[in-house]
Amino acid sequence: MNEKAARSVLYLDGVSVSFDGFRALNELSLVIEPGEMRAIIGPNGAGKTTMMDVVTGKTRPDEGDVYFDGTVDLTKLDEASIASLGIGRKFQKPTVFESHTVWDNLELALVDGRRPFTAIFGTRTPSEKERIEQILETVRLAERRNVRAAFLSHGQKQWLEIGMLLAQEPKLLLVDEPAAGMTDAETEATAVLLREIAKEKSVVVVEHDMAFVRSLEVKVTVLHEGSVISEGSLDHVSADPRVIEVYLGR
Amino acid sequence: MIVGRFLRNGLDWRAGLVILVLVATAILVPVLNLAVSPDSAWHVPTYLVSLVGKYLSFALLALSIDLVWGFVGILSLGHGAFFALGGYAMGMYLMRQIGSRGVYGNAELPDFMVFLNWKELPYAWYGFEHFPYAALMIILVPGILAFVFGWFAFRSRVTGVYLSIITQAMTFALQLAFFRNDLGFGGNNGLTDFKDILGYNIQADGTRAMLFATTALMLALFFLICCALVASKFGKVLVAIRDAESRTRFIGYRVENYKLVAWVLSAVMAGIAGALYVPQVGIINPSEFAPANSIEVVIWVAVGGRGTLVGPIVGALLVNFMKSYFTTGTLAQYWPFMLGGLFVLVTLLLPKGIVGTLAGFLRRERRPVEPTPPLTTAAREDIGPAVTNPAAAE
Numbered sequence: 090m091n092e093k094a095a096r097s098v099l100y101l102d103g104v105s106v107s108f109d110g111f112r113a114l115n116e117l118s119l120v121i122e123p124g125e126m127r128a129i130i131g132p133n134g135a136g137k138t139t140m141m142d143v144v145t146g147k148t149r150p151d152e153g154d155v156y157f158d159g160t161v162d163l164t165k166l167d168e169a170s171i172a173s174l175g176i177g178r179k180f181q182k183p184t185v186f187e188s189h190t191v192w193d194n195l196e197l198a199l200v201d202g203r204r205p206f207t208a209i210f211g212t213r214t215p216s217e218k219e220r221i222e223q224i225l226e227t228v229r230l231a232e233r234r235n236v237r238a239a240f241l242s243h244g245q246k247q248w249l250e251i252g253m254l255l256a257q258e259p260k261l262l263l264v265d266e267p268a269a270g271m272t273d274a275e276t277e278a279t280a281v282l283l284r285e286i287a288k289e290k291s292v293v294v295v296e297h298d299m300a301f302v303r304s305l306e307v308k309v310t311v312l313h314e315g316s317v318i319s320e321g322s323l324d325h326v327s328a329d330p331r332v333i334e335v336y337l338g339r
Numbered sequence: 340m341i342v343g344r345f346l347r348n349g350l351d352w353r354a355g356l357v358i359l360v361l362v363a364t365a366i367l368v369p370v371l372n373l374a375v376s377p378d379s380a381w382h383v384p385t386y387l388v389s390l391v392g393k394y395l396s397f398a399l400l401a402l403s404i405d406l407v408w409g410f411v412g413i414l415s416l417g418h419g420a421f422f423a424l425g426g427y428a429m430g431m432y433l434m435r436q437i438g439s440r441g442v443y444g445n446a447e448l449p450d451f452m453v454f455l456n457w458k459e460l461p462y463a464w465y466g467f468e469h470f471p472y473a474a475l476m477i478i479l480v481p482g483i484l485a486f487v488f489g490w491f492a493f494r495s496r497v498t499g500v501y502l503s504i505i506t507q508a509m510t511f512a513l514q515l516a517f518f519r520n521d522l523g524f525g526g527n528n529g530l531t532d533f534k535d536i537l538g539y540n541i542q543a544d545g546t547r548a549m550l551f552a553t554t555a556l557m558l559a560l561f562f563l564i565c566c567a568l569v570a571s572k573f574g575k576v577l578v579a580i581r582d583a584e585s586r587t588r589f590i591g592y593r594v595e596n597y598k599l600v601a602w603v604l605s606a607v608m609a610g611i612a613g614a615l616y617v618p619q620v621g622i623i624n625p626s627e628f629a630p631a632n633s634i635e636v637v638i639w640v641a642v643g644g645r646g647t648l649v650g651p652i653v654g655a656l657l658v659n660f661m662k663s664y665f666t667t668g669t670l671a672q673y674w675p676f677m678l679g680g681l682f683v684l685v686t687l688l689l690p691k692g693i694v695g696t697l698a699g700f701l702r703r704e705r706r707p708v709e710p711t712p713p714l715t716t717a718a719r720e721d722i723g724p725a726v727t728n729p730a731a732a733e
């Protein structure tokens with residue numbers, strides 16, 4: 090491991106993943122600095138979601154290194170351990186606990202009390218209640234706290250999921266297509282919310298919506314067929330002939 | 340502890356009503372059987388006491404399935420195995436109480452062992468003459484089997500239909516094993532001809548009434564425990580696993596541990612149900628392991644209402660009363676078709692079962708349509724990389 094890895098919050102080097110001979114990730118390398126927000130774009134099937142699967146322990150890479158916080162080898166851990174280390178993930182398709190209320194969804198995501206017997210006998214402290222209130226404000230769901238998640242609108246589910254990420258108090262957030270299916274106003278509000286979050290945490294956002302990516306004002310990585318083909322400011326990558334070819338050529 | 344907190348937080352009226360009815364039944368039925376003269380219209384005959392007592396043990400079995408199926412989404416088609424193991428542990432205790440009153444008059448060995456020309460008691464039977472030891476085994480044997488089974492199944496992430504199939508295989512394998520004489524549990528005749536339980540004649544009206552009361556109270560106790568568990572954070576995690584298992588993992592919960600705790604508790608409940616069943620029916624044999632039995636219990640739960648805790652009790656009682664009504668007359672041979680038809684009807688018309696549908700009516704004014712819980716976890720395991728649905732992405 091090199092010095093670059095040691096300083097990074099997330100470090101991927103030469104990561105490859107194959108599904109039945111099909112290479113979803115092809116020697117992918119990526120470094121996220123502490124406190125950085127990074128946008129990842131790329132056509133469908135580029136491997137963006139698979140990259141998140143590798144980081145969160147859902148998929149094991151065939152080869153390559155994946156390090157968190159410079160030293161923790163993520164390829165050896167399962168989902169629950171990785172989540173406890175402080176890596177939170179929002180799915181591409183919003184997944185919240187539909188039978189539970191907004192409040193309960195957030196309460197379940199709070200950092201402590203992960204063990205079965207703690208969950209049976211433990212009780213909630215006032216500070217935890219305060220924390221949930223705070224998150225409800227942040228994700229603008231305070232009025233809907235007692236509503237079952239199944240009854241939320243699509244955009245509200247996306248926000249609830251982001252709220253659950255915050256409750257986890259992660260150091261690194263992986264956010265897969267947060268603006269998918271949102272109205273323009275919701276998309277805008279989501280960008281504001283993510284920028285707010287990025288002040289304290291490292292964030293990796295996957296998104297298709299160029300207007301959304303532009304409004305984030307961050308460094309962009311372009312993925313294609315499982316590898317990075319370009320990296321830099323949005324203007325820089327938009328001018329890159331390879332990126333133009335990938336986007337126009339499909 | 341947890342039950343106390345649950346009680347302090349105010350008992351849900353439905354749960355309170357169920358417990359009240361069960362406790363009242365536990366007191367009233369024995370009184371009406373023992374203290375009221377047989378000529379009175381209020382007299383409850385002993386055969387009815389044992390019949391209802393048997394159904395209450397079935398209700399406990401159904402409740403145990405609801406805990407894992409209704410709240411974690413694990414559809415067990417093998418809970419009959421835990422029920423039967425608890426039943427065998429009780430049966431072994433009852434066999435040892437016979438002593439020299441057996442046909443062969445052997446004080447040490449049960450009749451079937453004398454018949455097989457065995458000379459001494461197998462190790463597995465040691466200690467079963469003591470009730471506390473037998474009681475411990477009633478809990479430990481199903482509990483340990485469930486622990487080992489669950490440990491491997493949940494760790495290797497077997498879910499949905501595959502899990503249901505291996506639970507069937509488990510109970511079928513045990514049935515075949517218990518059919519064998521050389522396993523030492525009475526072969527296909529099983530264990531029967533019991534005489535005493537805790538020193539009381541097992542045929543006596545008083546003993547039967549006590550067994551009835553014990554069953555009703557046990558059911559009330561485990562119902563209360565289940566209600567408290569489901570209302571705790573633990574219960575919320577279980578439902579979270581049922582709704583979105585991957586999500587629960589990515590928040591940082593060890594899903595397999597939660598499943599294991601619920602699964603083992605459920606198996607212990609089923610074992611206790613079996614132990615209460617055996618003295619009331621007077622026999623335990625390998626047919627209790629039959630895969631079809633386990634499936635029937637799932638039908639009771641579905642009819643009553645999955646994921647409601649009250650539903651399985653209602654369903655078990657209702658279906659079994661119907662069964663005893665219809666299987667005595669000329670309609671007897673059609674019962675399997677009626678049961679099958681009932682299941683199809685309920686699945687199509689009342690997907691939430693009787694209790695679930697009634698609860699839905701009561702809530703209608705305040706809330707929009709309730710989302711139905713997914714039938715299996717597998718059906719909802721659709722997050723993650725499989726969601727490479729280009730339409731959803733753009």
Ligand SMILES: Nc1ncnc2c1ncn2[C@@H]1O[C@H](COP(=O)(O)OP(=O)(O)O)[C@@H](O)[C@H]1O
Pocket residue numbers: 108112113131132133134135136137138139140724725726727732
């Ligand atoms: N579990 C899997 N099994 C087989 N193929 C998969 C699996 N997960 C992803 N893939 C394939 O890998 C490629 C990359 O998918 P994905 O990472 O979801 O792309 P993106 O999120 O960039 O649209 C796609 O072609 C997809 O079909």
Ligand SMILES: [Mg+2]
Pocket residue numbers: 137138139181265732
């Ligand atoms: Mg994707």
